[in-house]
Amino acid sequence: MMTVLCIDDEADIRQLIVEELTDAGFKTLEAANGQEGLEVILSHWPDIVICDISMPIMDGQQLLAEIQVNHPELSNIPFILLTALTDKENVLTGLRAGAADYLTKPIDFDLLLAKLAGCVTRIENDRAVGRAL
């Protein structure tokens, strides 16, 4: 069973995503901002991270940069960025910083689940290759 960490400062959105993921058969973790998210990642090693960009204390881009610089061993965890920001610049910055994919708010849960499924497939393939080697 894949573990998904959901990071968003909006409790309602977090809760709704978690409900959907739980129904879809994922194990879920929650964090209210980048700082909390990093702690959870370090303590629980989630398989996938869904992360809002605009958050207090530490935003999504800062979290990605922090992982790339100080925790490279975690950089293969796929990040799906979640943003209400419409400007392309934020998305591009996130993708360049190592995010796997992005979604805009309001969230289409079907699209979210499809992207998660893609991530799961890749992870499983990688692990299969890893075992084979």
Added chain:
Amino acid sequence: MQQDNRIKSHVTFVLTLLTALAAVLIAGFAWLASTKVDDIAMERQKDFVKQGLDEQVRAVARELESVTTWDDAVLFAPTGPREWVSYNLGIWMHQYFGHDRTYVFNPQDELAYVVRDGKDIPVPTFLNDAESVTALRDAIRLVLRKRASQEDVAQPEIAEIFETKIVNIDGHPAVVSARPIVPSSEKVSLAPGQEYVTVAVKFLDSAVVGEIGRYARLDKLHYASASPPSLAAVPIVSTAGQPLGYLVWEPIRPGMMLIEQIAPAGLAGAVVAMGVVIFLGRGLHKTSVDLSESRLALMRHRDELEETVKLRTMEIERQREELDRLLAQERHVNALQRQFVAMASHEFRTPLAVIDAAAQRLSRAKASSKPDYVAEKAAQIRSAVLRMVDLMESILSAGRLETGKAEIKLERFSLTDLIESCCERQAEIRKSHVFHRDLVKLPETVLADRAAIEQVITNLLSNATKYAPQAPDIHITAWLQDRMAVVSIADGGIGMDAEDLPKLFQPYYRARSASGIAGTGIGLNIVKQIIDLHGGSVSVESSLGKGTTFTVALPTDGPLANLVKQAA
């Protein structure tokens, strides 16, 4: 004015000096020339006087010759008659030639005849002139003896023998001349040694001096024993070299006379020249002053021009700076507005996302059949809708306030109730936070625009929760102070830097510590404008990382009450 005086005195001084110098030079040359002329004239005068004197001296011997070279005299001298001899040899000479004394010596050198002052002296004697007369007689005798004894040698004609001397006779200069009495023809013969000798004495008296004066064309010529320094003088020296007095006269000075004649004209010329110089000086002075004034005026004009250019430049610079400032402000406002649009879309998208997600959940979730679950989702949707309504209200208010169309509708209402309801609504939206209220000191009612004040309280509470994500306690304290209802809303959130505080109420401005927290930047501006419209005040205290406290003071009896009170 001081400069003018300096110019004036300078010009006049130089011109006067030059003119005076020229006058002195001219006068000097004139003086020199006249002195030279006078010197030459003086020499000529002296020469004429000397020649006159010489002529008078030589004249005595010549006059004497007219009676000594005479046959009759040779014949009558030894024999007489006495009257004839004394008349012809003495008295006649006195009358015609002015001879003062005549002494006639016989061959034995005895005095034969004496005529003194035209009178025959019967007993011939010397007076005071014996020495001079006998010396001259002896000199003649010596020549005669020499002639007689040396016949073989060429001798002068006997008629050519004479002797003349200038001598001093009792302090009076006199010409003494001696001649032998000799025949004038062959009819009478005279043996050597038998000659009578005549000696004539002629004093250089006023008559003689007058003759000299006529000769030299000097009217005032006269004799003086000493030479007065102011007069011209020619010395009379005896043949023996003894000084005998002077012939003196008022010197004729043609140069000085000329000077005296032209002096008044020269003086007048000098005066005229000085006048012209002063006139020119004044003209120059006036021109100088005019020039100086023109120069000053030009300098003043130039200074004024420079000043004007400087002022204009400063004005242009100031305008440019003003334009730059306005442009920068405009750019800043534009940037803030762009940021506002982005933030507003984010602000709208977040509750939209909640609504959308909740709706999706309701339509697909297995648990959707449960009534509690439906209620929960409905509550989430309503909360999100409330947020959107607040947001919309804010933006609309901002628009109204910005265009100046905002009006406040005063009504009496309970501020306590309003704060309570706002807290409850915020508690719905932000379940994470707790609102601690202490509102007992508030008055029963206040006179204000209820909807506007509700927006103020909502904005402040919303900010308190939004910027204190990890500090759940919000303290709302209210009290009455000086007819103002004061409401303080304090959070323990992220706080702000002191530099952000002065700009905090500007539209679209957001504190730097707010990055990452969604917001439009219009909320506090709306708060400020609404409170201003009510005649109240809003203040903020904040400490970075420790929290922020907003304090609103609202007049309890409407905006006019305080104005009236202030006027009173």
